[in-house]
Structure formats: structure tokens, C-alpha cells
Amino acid sequence: MSNVFIALQTNEESRYIVEALLEDNPTAVVDEQPAMVKINVPGTLVLRRETVEEKMGRPFDLQEMQVNLITLSGHVDEDENEFRLSWND
Amino acid sequence: MDMSVKKKLGLKEKYALMTRNLGWEPSYEKREDVYPLLDYEGIKIHDWDTWEDPFRLTMDSYWKYQAEKERKLYAIIDAFNQNNGHLNVTDARYINAMKVFLSAVPALEYNAHRGFARLGRHMGGVGPQVACQMQAIDEMRHCQTQIHSISNYNRFYNGIHDWKHMNDRLWYLSVPKSFFEDACTCGPFEFIIAIGFSFEYVLTNLVFVPFVSGAAYNGDMGTMTFGFSAQSDEARHMTLGLEVIKFMLEQDPANLPIVQKWIDKWTWRGVRLLTIVAMMMDYMLPKRVMSWKEAWEIYFEENGMSLFKDLARYGIKVPDCVEQIKKEKDHLSHQAWTTFYAAAPMTNFHTWIPSDDELDWLSAKYPDTFDKYYRPRFEFFREQAEKGERFVNPNLPQLCQVCQIPMLFTEPDDPTQIAYRQSEHDGEKYHFCSDHCQHIFDNEPEKYVEAWLPVHQILQGNCFAEGDDPSAPDFDPIASVMKYWHLENGRDNGDFAGSEDEKNFAAWRGMTTSNT
Numbered sequence: 001m002s003n004v005f006i007a008l009q010t011n012e013e014s015r016y017i018v019e020a021l022l023e024d025n026p027t028a029v030v031d032e033q034p035a036m037v038k039i040n041v042p043g044t045l046v047l048r049r050e051t052v053e054e055k056m057g058r059p060f061d062l063q064e065m066q067v068n069l070i071t072l073s074g075h076v077d078e079d080e081n082e083f084r085l086s087w088n089d
Numbered sequence: 090m091d092m093s094v095k096k097k098l099g100l101k102e103k104y105a106l107m108t109r110n111l112g113w114e115p116s117y118e119k120r121e122d123v124y125p126l127l128d129y130e131g132i133k134i135h136d137w138d139t140w141e142d143p144f145r146l147t148m149d150s151y152w153k154y155q156a157e158k159e160r161k162l163y164a165i166i167d168a169f170n171q172n173n174g175h176l177n178v179t180d181a182r183y184i185n186a187m188k189v190f191l192s193a194v195p196a197l198e199y200n201a202h203r204g205f206a207r208l209g210r211h212m213g214g215v216g217p218q219v220a221c222q223m224q225a226i227d228e229m230r231h232c233q234t235q236i237h238s239i240s241n242y243n244r245f246y247n248g249i250h251d252w253k254h255m256n257d258r259l260w261y262l263s264v265p266k267s268f269f270e271d272a273c274t275c276g277p278f279e280f281i282i283a284i285g286f287s288f289e290y291v292l293t294n295l296v297f298v299p300f301v302s303g304a305a306y307n308g309d310m311g312t313m314t315f316g317f318s319a320q321s322d323e324a325r326h327m328t329l330g331l332e333v334i335k336f337m338l339e340q341d342p343a344n345l346p347i348v349q350k351w352i353d354k355w356t357w358r359g360v361r362l363l364t365i366v367a368m369m370m371d372y373m374l375p376k377r378v379m380s381w382k383e384a385w386e387i388y389f390e391e392n393g394m395s396l397f398k399d400l401a402r403y404g405i406k407v408p409d410c411v412e413q414i415k416k417e418k419d420h421l422s423h424q425a426w427t428t429f430y431a432a433a434p435m436t437n438f439h440t441w442i443p444s445d446d447e448l449d450w451l452s453a454k455y456p457d458t459f460d461k462y463y464r465p466r467f468e469f470f471r472e473q474a475e476k477g478e479r480f481v482n483p484n485l486p487q488l489c490q491v492c493q494i495p496m497l498f499t500e501p502d503d504p505t506q507i508a509y510r511q512s513e514h515d516g517e518k519y520h521f522c523s524d525h526c527q528h529i530f531d532n533e534p535e536k537y538v539e540a541w542l543p544v545h546q547i548l549q550g551n552c553f554a555e556g557d558d559p560s561a562p563d564f565d566p567i568a569s570v571m572k573y574w575h576l577e578n579g580r581d582n583g584d585f586a587g588s589e590d591e592k593n594f595a596a597w598r599g600m601t602t603s604n605t
Contacts, residue, residue, distance in 0.1 A: 002391075002394075003392075007298065009317050033299075033378060034302045034305045034306040034378055035302055035305035035306075035313055035317070036298070036302050063154065064154070066154045066324075066325075067154055067157050067161070067321070068321070069324050070298060070317050070320050070321060070324070071294050071298055072327070073395065074395075075328075076144060076328045078100065078143060079100050087398070088399055088402065
């Protein structure tokens with residue numbers, strides 16, 4: 001199974017997004033690079049709005065992630081509650 | 090007052106209303122007259138409505154988030170300037186990597202803007218039209234922020250004082266320029282494979298992620314910021330590129346061979362273009378995050394191959410050129426840097442021989458090739474320089490007719506032998522760096538015979554400074570070409586050691602830590 005990944009700029013918002021990703025994706029592997037953090041997950045990655053809101057302690061629109069996003073891989077599927085990356089192999 | 094307050098729209102509903110419902114069917118013009126570019130490449134689309142945009146970004150959110158990105162970016166650029174950020178870089182050699190980047194990339198972004206603006210007009214469905222229009226605006230933003238970033242360095246360092254003029258003329262800059270012009274002169278579907286898929290999805294990660302992370306590691310906050318700010322849009326662009334591929338392949342089985350041919354062509358075109366990024370990562374970042382080879386393995390071999398595995402269900406195969414690409418990853422950066430080192434009087438940046446610890450790093454990262462083939466070359470260069478006979482290649486190189494890179498690449502199975510390929514067209518001979526560039530030419534010779542090759546143009550007398558007389562007895566052709574490029578030999582190029590840049594940086598950095 002191939003990895004999907006998402007990379008975010010290292011900052012205070014991303015920290016909570018990464019925490020949420022690690023909670024919702026138990027197989028996630030964190031790769032910290034200068035100024036960026038890359039999360040690799042085999043097959044499928046899911047980011048849940050509720051988890052991020054819980055970590056941040058405020059309402060969060062998943063599209064806010066665009067501001068801190070560096071890059072990703074996999075097919076994207078997005079609605080107001082979940083942002084999902086996956087491969088169909 | 091009695092008002093019924095509607096609940097907030099869901100993302101999918103909002104996307105449907107604010108994007109898909111903006112389209113209409115023409116009533117008094119024929120559809121093929123409104124969209125005249127959709128047929129001639131042979132791609133068959135039966136139903137544009139089945140297009141699904143995965144990022145359900147509507148225009149109102151687009152402006153909101155882009156404005157936020159710009160505010161962050163310019164706040165950092167201001168801070169960078171207010172605090173003399175350029176003096177915080179690890180080592181002034183690093184600034185030469187920025188000279189290469191900033192001479193080449195803003196013009197690419199502008200051409201990407203032009204290409205996607207055209208697609209925003211000519212795609213046959215409203216989903217891809219809107220996505221292409223957003224991308225066109227993004228690319229303009231990247232171009233502008235990069236031009237602003239040039240001035241962060243240009244006011245202090247040499248070589249990038251006339252980037253647009255040089256972009257249209259300087260020999261090595263014809264490589265990226267011709268790549269994008271090749272794409273922009275394709276039909277709309279091939280353009281989006283070239284740029285949206287091959288360049289954005291498979292390759293920009295290598296430019297904007299490890300290299301920009303490297304900029305951060307080298308203390309260059311300005312570059313890190315515009316780089317990551319641009320790449321955050323790239324995530325959307327890559328997704329558009331991938332979506333277009335899937336869409337074409339799902340619409341009609343007859344599209345498969347056409348799409349495959351474009352993927353094969355543009356994967357190779359892109360990989361050749363990245364040669365210069367390989368060199369920047371391995372030789373021009375004083376503090377290194379990872380080697381080119383390691384970046385390549387993560388972003389091309391692992392990530393790119395995941396993508397091909399995914400597309401296999403449509404019948405897409407891994408391009409043949411990947412075999413050769415695998416063999417070249419151990420050689421590319423070294424071959425490029427030695428070429429630029431030897432061409433020192435003909436560029437707009439400085440070069441140097443790696444220090445001993447840098448040579449050791451290269452040996453460790455490239456255990457199979459560096460000590461055997463490349464380290465002896467640098468040791469030879471160093472000996473020559475110490476004797477006062479700095480090695481320079483005084484000849485104009487032969488260029489590949491397709492990628493426009495000097496013939497510097499070796500045979501895939503023999504790193505001691507330069508690869509040459511040759512084809513004939515209409516009684517003329519054309520030269521290539523590889524089987525793959527040759528195949529691209531052989532498929533479309535009428536297009537590639539038109540290439541503006543800097544070396545040919547110099548030899549034809551088209552690149553001398555205005556007013557210079559090539560028939561004058563004291564005419565110096567290289568000096569005249571330098572003048573035509575707006576470059577001053579020795580000040581804008583040559584060895585970093587002893588350069589004005591080196592002296593200024595040392596003096597200014599000294600001033601930041603003392604009062605004299």
C-alpha cells in the first residue's frame with residue numbers, strides 16, 4: 001500500500017492539525033524537516049474538523065488549512081467535516 | 090422584522106451553487122465555435138458535467154484564504170528587510186542559489202499564468218474553468234511575489250539586476266524558458282498534462298519542498314516564505330492536474346494512448362529541467378537538508394510511483410524514461426555543477442570548488458559514484474586553481490535540440506562517455522542529449538526545429554551587443570555577447586572567492602556585530 005502525505009508549515013496552527021492527524025490516523029508517521037512537518041500515512045489519511053476544533057479550542061473551517069498547507073499526495077475528497085487523501089491501488 | 094434565516098450552506102451545496110451553476114449552454118452560437126480548441130488534439134470528452142473538483146473551493150473562500158496568505162507573506166518580507174535578513178544566511182555562497190532560482194522561476198510562473206488563463210477560457214466545463222482561473226491568478230501571485238523577492242537580494246548582490254532581459258537571452262535560462270513555451274504552444278489538454286500533471290504533481294515538490302526547506306535551514310526566511318506560500322497553492326494545482334488526467338481517462342478509452350504519450354514526454358522534459366535543481370541542492374546550499382538523490386527517492390520514486398500505481402487501473406504505464414532516470418540520480422548534480430564551474434565566465438552567478446567537508450558529504454551521500462568519477466575532477470580543478478590556472482571551458486557547448494541543455498549527460502550505463510544522439514530532418518542534422526529527447530523530436534520535428542538555441546544564435550551573429558561590429562579586427566565575440574546579456578564578467582560571475590559579493594557580505598556581517 002502506497003503512502004499518502006500532507007506537509008504543513010511549522011507553526012502554532014499546524015501543531016494542532018498535526019495532533020489531530022496523529023489521533024485520527026494511528027498509522028501516521030511524522031517527518032519533521034526544517035520549517036515544515038510532513039505526515040505520511042499508508043493508504044488513507046483523514047483530517048476531522050471536530051478533532052481539530054477539540055485540540056484548538058475554537059471553531060475551525062477545514063479550508064483554513066490551505067493557509068498552512070505546503071503539499072500533499074493522493075486523491076483529495078473534502079467536505080465540511082472531513083478532509084481525506086487516498087490512493088486507489 | 091420577520092426574516093426566515095436559512096441555515097449555512099454545506100460545502101458541497103455551496104460549491105454547486107457558486108461554481109457549477111455559473112455555467113450555461115450557448116443558445117445562439119454553436120458549442121464548437123465557443124470552445125474551438127477542444128477537438129484537434131484527438132481527446133474525446135462526452136460529458137463535462139461528470140467533472141468533480143476535489144477541493145470544493147468557491148471564489149469567496151479563495152479570495153479570503155489567498156488574502157490571508159499574502160498578508161502573512163508580506164509581513165515576513167517586511168520583517169526580513171527591516172532586519173537585514175540577507176545577512177542571516179549561513180554563507181554568502183547560498184545567495185547564488187537564489188540568483189539561479191530568481192533568474193529562472195518568475196518567468197515560468199508568468200507563463201503558467203498565461204497558460205491557465207487560456208485554459209480558464211477554453212475548457213469545456215465550468216468546474217475546470219473555475220479551477221484553471223484560480224490557478225491563473227495563483228501563478229500571477231507567485232510571479233509577483235518572486236519579483237518582489239528579487240529586490241531583497243538585488244539591492245545588495247550582483248547578477249540579478251536585469252532578470253527579465255537575461256531570461257530571454259542567457260544560455261542556461263533558455264532551458265526553463267523553452268520548457269514552458271513548449272507547453273504553452275501545445276493544445277489545452279497537452280498543456281494541462283505538461284504543467285498540471287507532470288510539472289506540478291510529479292516535479293514541483295522537488296523544487297518547492299526540500300529546496301525551500303533547505304532555504305529555511307540556511308537562514309533565508311524570505312525565500313522560505315515565498316516558496317511555501319507558492320507551494321500551498323501548488324497542492325491545489327497538483328490536485329487539478331491529477332483530476333484532469335482521471336477525467337480524460339474515464340471519458341473515453343481512445344484517450345489512453347494520447348495521454349500516455351504526453352505523460353512519457355512531459356515526465357522526461359520535467360526531469361531534464363530539474364537537473365539544475367539537483368545541482369542547487371547538492372552544491373549551492375551551504376547547510377544541506379538532504380541530498381538530491383534522497384529528495385528524488387522520496388518525491389519521485391516513492392510518491393511519483395504511488396501515483397503511477399494508482400493510475401494503472403486506467404491502463405497507464407510507468408514511462409520508459411524512468412529506467413534511465415534511476416541510473417542518472419547518482420550523477421546529475423555532479424555533472425551539472427562541473428559544467429557550470431567550467432562555464433564560469435558565461436553565467437550570472439558565482440561558482441566554487443566544494444570545501445573538504447563538503448566533498449566528504451558528497452562522498453557519503455553518493456558512495457557508488459562520487460569518489461570514483463567526480464571527486465578527482467574537483468581535486469584537479471583545485472590543483473589548477475592553486476597554480477593560477479583556473480579551469481575554464483572556453484568553448485560554446487553543443488545544445489540538445491529539445492531540452493536545450495548542453496551535452497553534459499553521460500551514457501546511462503557508462504558515466505565516462507558523453508551521450509550524443511542525432512536525427513535528420515529535411516536534410517539538416519539535429520543533436521540530442523538522450524534517447525528520450527531524440528524520440529520527442531522525432532515525433533514532432535516541425536515543432537522542435539523552431540527552437541531558439543542560444544549557442545546557435547550566438548554563432549549566427551544574433552547575440553552581439555548593439556553597435557558592435559563583428560568584422561572589426563579587434564572584435565571580441567564573448568565580450569560582445571556578455572554585453573548583450575547585460576553582464577559584467579568577473580563581477581556578476583566567476584569564482585565566489587575574491588568576488589565583490591564575498592567582500593561585501595563579510596564587511597556587512599562584520600558591521601552587525603561591531604561598532605566599527
